[in-house]
Amino acid sequence: MRIDILTILPELLSGPFSASILHRAQQKGLCEVHIHNIRDYATSKHKNVDDYQYGGGAGMVMMCEPIASLIDKLKAERDYDEIIYMTPDGELLEQNISNQLCLLKNIIILCGHYKGVDERIRQLYITREISIGSYVLSGGELAAAVLADSVIRLIPGVLNDETSALTDSFQDNLLSPPVYTRPPEFRGLKVPEVLLSGDFNKIEKYREEQALERTKQRRPDLLEHGEGN
Numbered sequence: 001m002r003i004d005i006l007t008i009l010p011e012l013l014s015g016p017f018s019a020s021i022l023h024r025a026q027q028k029g030l031c032e033v034h035i036h037n038i039r040d041y042a043t044s045k046h047k048n049v050d051d052y053q054y055g056g057g058a059g060m061v062m063m064c065e066p067i068a069s070l071i072d073k074l075k076a077e078r079d080y081d082e083i084i085y086m087t088p089d090g091e092l093l094e095q096n097i098s099n100q101l102c103l104l105k106n107i108i109i110l111c112g113h114y115k116g117v118d119e120r121i122r123q124l125y126i127t128r129e130i131s132i133g134s135y136v137l138s139g140g141e142l143a144a145a146v147l148a149d150s151v152i153r154l155i156p157g158v159l160n161d162e163t164s165a166l167t168d169s170f171q172d173n174l175l176s177p178p179v180y181t182r183p184p185e186f187r188g189l190k191v192p193e194v195l196l197s198g199d200f201n202k203i204e205k206y207r208e209e210q211a212l213e214r215t216k217q218r219r220p221d222l223l224e225h226g227e228g229n
């Protein structure tokens with residue numbers, strides 16, 4: 001899978017992709033992440049990427065030209081399955097969206113800033129608009145990193161234990177059960193007996209019960225959706 005991220009703040013994105021799982025996924029050749037600076041495609045003398053909004057009002061709007069030139073260049077090089085715009089008024093990111101996106105070959109992620117991008121970029125190029133939650137971030141970069149992380153970890157071979165993405169929270173609309181490692185007792189708190197029993201069936205049953213209990217307590221809304229969303 002190839003992901004092209006378009007931003008005016010590339011330095012905000014270099015960190016997340018150069019460590020841990022996202023880094024290893026690229027090293028293994030399972031995905032390519034290319035970060036593009038929109039400012040490199042600005043044509044004006046001062047390399048402007050934003051301008052005042054028509055009709056007045058506070059806040060700058062990201063201009064059409066630099067973004068359009070960059071997307072045109074990328075589209076001339078390969079076909080894209082989705083061109084995603086990260087925006088607080090997009091559809092809310094949920095596990096099922098990441099599940100869909102991880103099957104794609106090439107995607108573009110456009111990060112918004114200021115008041116957002118000129119509406120015509122959305123009309124002409126964008127195929128999907130995604131928000132990561134009901135709060136405002138300074139820009140789409142951190143949201144793009146969140147989206148890319150949730151997608152890349154689902155690509156087969158990225159996680160060492162092939163089954164572990166399947167047992168993630170949310171994959172079956174359940175939160176994860178509590179987990180423990182050594183020591184068996186810490187400050188008077190014991191690891192539940194069943195986890196030390198070696199009885200795999202009993203352990204599975206315990207984990208399922210705990211996952212359900214936790215979901216009822218913390219996210220009853222997930223249970224209303226039913227299995228598989």
Ligand code: 6GU
Pocket residue numbers: 085086087088112130131132133134135136137138139140143144
């Ligand atoms: Cl995708 N962008 C911004 N700027 N704020 C957000 C968001 C995206 N998702 C939630 N808040």
